Amino acid sequence: DAGITQSPRYKITETGRQVTLMCHQTWSHSYMFWYRQDLGHGLRLIYYSAAADITDKGEVPDGYVVSRSKTENFPLTLESATRSQTSVYFCAVKGQTNTGELFFGEGSRLTVL
Amino acid sequence: GIQVEQSPPDLILQEGANSTLRCNFSDSVNNLQWFHQNPWGQLINLFYIPSGTKQNGRLSATTVATERYSLLYISSSQTTDSGVYFCAVKENTNAGKSTFGDGTTLTVKP
Numbered sequence: 001d002a003g004i005t006q007s008p009r010y011k012i013t014e015t016g017r018q019v020t021l022m023c024h025q026t027w028s029h030s031y032m033f034w035y036r037q038d039l040g041h042g043l044r045l046i047y048y049s050a051a052a053d054i055t056d057k058g059e060v061p062d063g064y065v066v067s068r069s070k071t072e073n074f075p076l077t078l079e080s081a082t083r084s085q086t087s088v089y090f091c092a093v094k095g096q097t098n099t100g101e102l103f104f105g106e107g108s109r110l111t112v113l
Numbered sequence: 114g115i116q117v118e119q120s121p122p123d124l125i126l127q128e129g130a131n132s133t134l135r136c137n138f139s140d141s142v143n144n145l146q147w148f149h150q151n152p153w154g155q156l157i158n159l160f161y162i163p164s165g166t167k168q169n170g171r172l173s174a175t176t177v178a179t180e181r182y183s184l185l186y187i188s189s190s191q192t193t194d195s196g197v198y199f200c201a202v203k204e205n206t207n208a209g210k211s212t213f214g215d216g217t218t219l220t221v222k223p
Contacts (some may be wrong), residue, residue, distance in 0.1 A: 033210075042117075042134055042213035058210065059114075088154060101146060102201065102211055104156040 004105035006091050012111045019078045021108045023091030031094035032074040033058075033102070034066065036087040043090060049074055057060050081112045115140045115204050119214035126190050126191065126221050134185040134217045136200035144203035145176050149183050151196045159185070159198075190221045 004027045013019050023032065030051050035043035035058075045058030047066040055066050063085060065077045080084055091105040116139040126132055136145070147159040160167050160174040162183065167174055171190075176183040187194055197216040204212075 035213075040215075042215040043201075044213075045210055048210060090156065099143075101158060101161045103158065104148075107154050107156075109154075 003005075004091060006089075006108045008108060009048055009106065010109050012113065013081050015081050015082060019081050021076045021078075021089050021110070023074045023076070023105060024028050025074075025093045026054050027093065028071050028091050029096055029100075031100075032068070033092040033094070034064075034074070034076045035090045036060065037090060037107075038087050040066065046076065046089075051097060054087060059086055065092070072110040077108075081110075086110060086112045115142070115202060115212050116212040117202055118213050119198075119199060119200060119217050121217060122215070123218045124220070125187060126219065128190060128223050130190050130221075131186070131188045132190060132219070134187070134198050134215055134219075136183040136185070136202075138181050138183075138200075138202045140181070141205045142178065142181075142202040143205045145178075145183050146201045146211070147174055147183070148192075148199045148201065150199065151197050156199075158162055176187075182223070187219075192221045192223055195219055195221050 005024045007022045012087040033048040037043050044060050049055045049068045052071045089108045091103045094100045118137045120135045149157045162174045162176045164178045171188045173186045197218050199216045201211040201213045
């Protein structure tokens with residue numbers, strides 16, 4: 001969706017390096033999410049945020065750090081990248097109602113060598 | 114947490130055929146969505162359907178919340194329908210998180 005921008009779209013890095021993936025939304029909606037998608041699998045939740053300065057772990061949080069100082073931005077940091085973190089990362093934003101729809105960014109493909 | 118199972122895992126169709134994809138979930142939900150992931154990796158919202166039936170062109174979806182399943186119907190399939198179809202559910206007890214199934218990979222042959 002045009003309201004969600006992920007950057008970079010493609011990244012190659014080496015084991016042990018720090019990498020930050022950025023997610024930006026233009027709507028100022030409360031909930032934002034980071035998912036990872038590995039080959040042949042569905043999406044697994046890494047972290048999510050209910051509002052600025054409120055974050056919580058998802059299903060697979062190990063090795064990742066998030067922050068949310070501004071409502072519009074939700075960066076995901078791999079502090080010391082590992083090969084197992086090679087994946088496609090999707091940011092999502094939830095509509096404003098409690099049962100609101102999820103909208104996804106275009107994804108960031110990360111390769112860790 | 115809630116379990117989401119999609120079937121079949123893979124489906125191959127001839128162009129023009131119809132198909133039904135299923136999503137079973139293990140607990141009460143207040144949100145269910147169907148997504149199509151195209152060959153370029155984009156996740157496209159198809160339906161937001163916590164209950165009832167909706168139709169959009171050749172696609173329709175039905176969710177029977179009391180029986181904990183949802184069906185996605187694709188009629189007169191086209192090669193552009195190829196890709197992976199995911200359902201995602203949000204539990205009644207959880208304020209924000211959605212859980213995805215592993216998807217159904219659809220290949221439509223010309």
